[in-house]
Amino acid sequence: MVSWGVRMAVAGTLPLIWGISTGRGEDAIWITLTAEGISWVEMKGSFNWRVRTLFIGASLALFWGALGTITGFSIVLSILFMFIAAFVATLLKNLGDRASGLAICVYLMFIICNAFPDVDIADVKHRVILIAVGAAWAGLVGISASLVMPVQQPFRRQIALIWRSIASLIDTITRGAINEQARNEVYAKEKEVRNAIDHSFDFYGRMAHQANKKDNRQYQLLLLRKNAALVAVNIVAIAQEMEHINVKTLDESLRVKAATLFSALKEAVTRISVFVLTLKQEEKLLATSQINRLKKLTALIKSFPLVEGPPETQAINRILLLTGRTTKLLESALQRIEQMGEDIPVFRSYSLMKTTFLLKPGKMARNIKSLASFDSLAMRFALRSAIAACVALLIAKVFHIKHGYWIPFSLMIVIQPYFGATLHKARDRVAGTVLGGIAGGLLALLPTGLYLKEGLLFLTFILMVYYVRRNYAIAVFTVTLNLVLLFNIDYTYNVMLLVERALCTIGGSLLAVLSGFALLPAWDKKWLPNHLAEAIMGNFNYFNGTFYGTTSNWSRNKRAVESKNSDVFDSFNRYMEEPGKEKTEAYYDIITCNVRITRDLNTINIEQEEKPVTDMLPHPVQIILLKECQELFLSLMPLLKRLNPAIATPESKETAPHSFGLNEIQLISLEKMKIELKAIRADLEELLPKI
Numbered sequence: 001m002v003s004w005g006v007r008m009a010v011a012g013t014l015p016l017i018w019g020i021s022t023g024r025g026e027d028a029i030w031i032t033l034t035a036e037g038i039s040w041v042e043m044k045g046s047f048n049w050r051v052r053t054l055f056i057g058a059s060l061a062l063f064w065g066a067l068g069t070i071t072g073f074s075i076v077l078s079i080l081f082m083f084i085a086a087f088v089a090t091l092l093k094n095l096g097d098r099a100s101g102l103a104i105c106v107y108l109m110f111i112i113c114n115a116f117p118d119v120d121i122a123d124v125k126h127r128v129i130l131i132a133v134g135a136a137w138a139g140l141v142g143i144s145a146s147l148v149m150p151v152q153q154p155f156r157r158q159i160a161l162i163w164r165s166i167a168s169l170i171d172t173i174t175r176g177a178i179n180e181q182a183r184n185e186v187y188a189k190e191k192e193v194r195n196a197i198d199h200s201f202d203f204y205g206r207m208a209h210q211a212n213k214k215d216n217r218q219y220q221l222l223l224l225r226k227n228a229a230l231v232a233v234n235i236v237a238i239a240q241e242m243e244h245i246n247v248k249t250l251d252e253s254l255r256v257k258a259a260t261l262f263s264a265l266k267e268a269v270t271r272i273s274v275f276v277l278t279l280k281q282e283e284k285l286l287a288t289s290q291i292n293r294l295k296k297l298t299a300l301i302k303s304f305p306l307v308e309g310p311p312e313t314q315a316i317n318r319i320l321l322l323t324g325r326t327t328k329l330l331e332s333a334l335q336r337i338e339q340m341g342e343d344i345p346v347f348r349s350y351s352l353m354k355t356t357f358l359l360k361p362g363k364m365a366r367n368i369k370s371l372a373s374f375d376s377l378a379m380r381f382a383l384r385s386a387i388a389a390c391v392a393l394l395i396a397k398v399f400h401i402k403h404g405y406w407i408p409f410s411l412m413i414v415i416q417p418y419f420g421a422t423l424h425k426a427r428d429r430v431a432g433t434v435l436g437g438i439a440g441g442l443l444a445l446l447p448t449g450l451y452l453k454e455g456l457l458f459l460t461f462i463l464m465v466y467y468v469r470r471n472y473a474i475a476v477f478t479v480t481l482n483l484v485l486l487f488n489i490d491y492t493y494n495v496m497l498l499v500e501r502a503l504c505t506i507g508g509s510l511l512a513v514l515s516g517f518a519l520l521p522a523w524d525k526k527w528l529p530n531h532l533a534e535a536i537m538g539n540f541n542y543f544n545g546t547f548y549g550t551t552s553n554w555s556r557n558k559r560a561v562e563s564k565n566s567d568v569f570d571s572f573n574r575y576m577e578e579p580g581k582e583k584t585e586a587y588y589d590i591i592t593c594n595v596r597i598t599r600d601l602n603t604i605n606i607e608q609e610e611k612p613v614t615d616m617l618p619h620p621v622q623i624i625l626l627k628e629c630q631e632l633f634l635s636l637m638p639l640l641k642r643l644n645p646a647i648a649t650p651e652s653k654e655t656a657p658h659s660f661g662l663n664e665i666q667l668i669s670l671e672k673m674k675i676e677l678k679a680i681r682a683d684l685e686e687l688l689p690k691i
Contacts (some may be wrong), residue, residue: 001469005462008039010143013458015134019162020454027130034061034134037108039142041101044154044177044203047146052141057105058135065109065131069124070116075397085110086389086412094417107389107412114393115405120302120349150343152217153300156276158200159221162228163273165196166235170266173239174259177247186239187595191569195560198289200225212645218237220340224276227333229555231269233602240599241322244315254304254636261297261323264290272333279343283335291330298323309491318665325610359601372440377527380520381417388415392508398565403500410508411515418524419516420577425472426509432476433505439477441483457485524575529691531568533644538564539597540650543673546601547626554605563600565591568592586687593676593683602671607666618661625670632677639684 012032019028041057043050071077085106093103093531107133118124157290176183185218204222245253271287306313336649356468392411396404414429416422443456460482467475480501538561545557572587637649663672 001464001466004043005465007141007145008465009458009461011039011138012461012610013454016454017139017458020544029427030127030130032133032145033112034065034131035138035141035283037061037105038135038138040104041142043142043146043157046154046203047151048353049183049203050146051143051389053102054139057102058139060102060105061109061135062128063129063318064106065113066124066128067118068113069118069127071117072114073599075394076160076380077478078114078397079394082114082393082408083112083386083390084514086408087382087386089412090385090415093379094381108409111409111412115396115584118451122127126310137369143357152221152340152343153277154201155204155218155221156279156343157205158196159225159272160277160440162193162200162225162232163269163276164226165193165274166232167266167269169193169232169235169239170262171614173185173235174240174262174266176239176241177245181237187569187592190232190239191566194566197229197232197559200561217340217343220336224333224340225554226338227329227551228621229559230606231329231333233606234322234329236599237606238319238322238326241315241318244311246312250312251304253302257297257301257304261294264293264297264325265323268294268330272330272337275334276337284337287330287334291334292326294323294330298327301595321611326604377417377522380522384515384521385412385415385518387519388511393510396504396506401500401504403504406504408503410505410514414509414512417522419513419521419572419579420574421510426513428473430502430506430509432473433480436477436480436484440481443481443485447532447674460485478597522565523578524571525578525691528568528571528575529643530593530646531564531571532587532590533640533647534566535561536636537546537642537647537649539594539601540636542598542601543629543633544650546605548630558598558602558605565595565598568594581686584687584690586690589681590683590687593680597673597676597680602672603669604662604666607663607669608660611663619667622662622667622670625667625674629670629674629677632674632681636677636681639681639688641690643684 012035015031015035016025016026021027038054038061041053043053067081067085071081085210087101088108091104092099100209103435113127113131118127167190169186172182172189176186247258250258268287268290275283275287292363301316302320306316355601388411389408392408393405395401396407401407410429410433414422415675416425460478462494464475464478464482467478472546508575538557540556542557543562575587576583576585640647641649649663
């Protein structure tokens with residue numbers, strides 16, 4: 001985030017220095033504004049992706065800036081193209097981090113340029129040239145920053161974040177052993193791991209078995225990511241076993257050893273996260289030291305005299321088994337990083353000729369297609385944003401509000417797919433704007449000759465990027481401070497600008513909140529049943545893929561259903577926050593049962609991978625359990641149809657299961673799955689009449 005902020009600061013500040021030194025401050029502001037808008041495009045992914053995304057961002061900024069400039073004198077044209085700009089920007093904004101930056105290129109450039117239109121052909125041409133210069137400058141800074149980075153550093157950073165989220169999960173599990181509140185946070189931390197893995201797939205969708213082994217660096221990193229995912233599965237399984245242990249009743253020496261074991265596990269994972277990012281050998285030594293410590297502690301606990309039979313003893317033995325497997329995965333992870341070798345800078349890997357061929361029409365088309373989504377929820381959100389933005393711009397135009405462009409601009413920033421998120425963001429935006437405006441007003445009163453404003457402007461570029469995901473209110477404060485300094489860098493500050501901007505921001509935020517009620521509202525009371533049905537169906541597909549399918553890639557089914565579990569959990573949280581609607585917590589029990597089924601399937605697949613090739617034959621109990629689970633899943637299909645009529649449910653047909661046998665742990669997981677399925681069916685039958 002800091003390097004991103006520095007990139008934006010360089011792109012935004014140097015044109016201003018040029019403008020002040022040459023007396024062309026107004027031209028410099030347009031260049032800076034364009035460069036700042038494009039710099040909001042997050043530089044994630046490979047060098048290829050970065051170049052193409054910057055090119056798309058520059059093209060969008062140039063097109064919408066020019067369109068805003070020539071339509072500003074006509075209310076009709078302004079409203080018409082505001083609708084299109086807001087619609088396109090919202091579709092982009094709804095797709096994730098990188099596309100959100102592209103959305104800013106659309107609505108920022110259109111709204112600001114529309115507020116300061118030109119009719120004279122020479123003036124329009126001059127404005128377009130300035131925007132083009134700003135776009136080219138932002139692209140040059142972005143590409144220059146990328147050229148000096150190691151080729152695989154973005155991918156390594158994504159993988160390091162996965163390992164770091166696993167370390168946070170281990171810490172929460174450790175605290176949950178003695179703290180009920182921390183125990184309740186385990187699933188939230190598990191979701192963070194899932195999100196980190198999903199984010200890495202957003203930018204590196206290729207899986208290990210699809211990799212080109214000739215590209216050894218990327219191949220080893222893909223295997224390293226798979227290692228991390230398997231470690232996460234084992235850690236979640238350990239958390240499940242911890243639920244059967246009352247730590248306070250354990251022998252004190254055993255309790256100390258167990259606490260030290262979890263501490264070593266967390267430290268080993270943390271050191272691997274740092275090693276994969278920095279490639280420093282001292283980090284490898286620290287990780288190896290913690291892994292060796294982990295082995296010794298596991299051996300010590302195994303030698304501790306435990307009473308055979310009780311559930312606690314069984315849970316402890318299972319935890320030791322899972323820890324041993326995790327240790328092997330950690331050692332394998334270190335080997336993957338070592339085998340990857342040195343990571344070379346981009347400029348050594350991409351010649352000038354090779355770089356020029358990155359903007360291939362076919363690949364550009366695929367990149368643009370990957371940034372477009374037209375599912376029903378995204379369409380409703382895009383239409384709501386477009387209509388609300390048109391109303392905001394119409395108010396500013398009809399009433400000739402000075403600096404009225406802040407109304408649609410604030411609305412586009414604040415508006416979110418769901419009402420609760422919009423309300424929360426509106427509150428933070430208003431507070432940050434008012435406080436930032438006051439601070440900016442005081443700073444703008446400083447004498448211009450001190451060059452203190454320029455230094456503060458540079459700092460605000462970094463801070464607003466740094467806080468944009470950490471604390472939105474602070475980010476808005478620094479954005480406001482940045483804009484006040486930007487538009488008053490070479491003349492005395494007008495205090496009325498603060499009042500006008502604050503009022504327009506409040507107006508835009510209120511419109512965003514009201515649109516959540518009045519314009520195609522997306523209440524989770526409606527969408528939650530759909531998400532729930534999809535999550536349960538995801539487990540059915542996972543179950544079929546494990547026992548009846550033809551594919552051996554169980555991790556793909558695992559990733560798909562865990563993402564659906566995250567979606568339904570997020571939808572439930574939003575549903576509980578919605579105002580003025582009757583709530584039922586019956587969903588929560590079904591969601592948690594479904595999550596436990598996913599974990600049981602994960603355990604079955606992990607155990608299967610650990611078993612030797614020559615496997616035992618299916619046990620009669622296994623065949624009975626499989627049939628019972630399949631029948632329970634099929635009995636849920638009519639209920640899922642009532643939850644989500646659009647869901648595609650499979651027809652019942654006789655299919656022979658795989659011929660591999662299950663061990664004791666897998667049979668226990670299958671038995672637990674049967675219990676969870678019965679609970680889901682009972683809860684669904686109780687829930688459906690209420691919705």
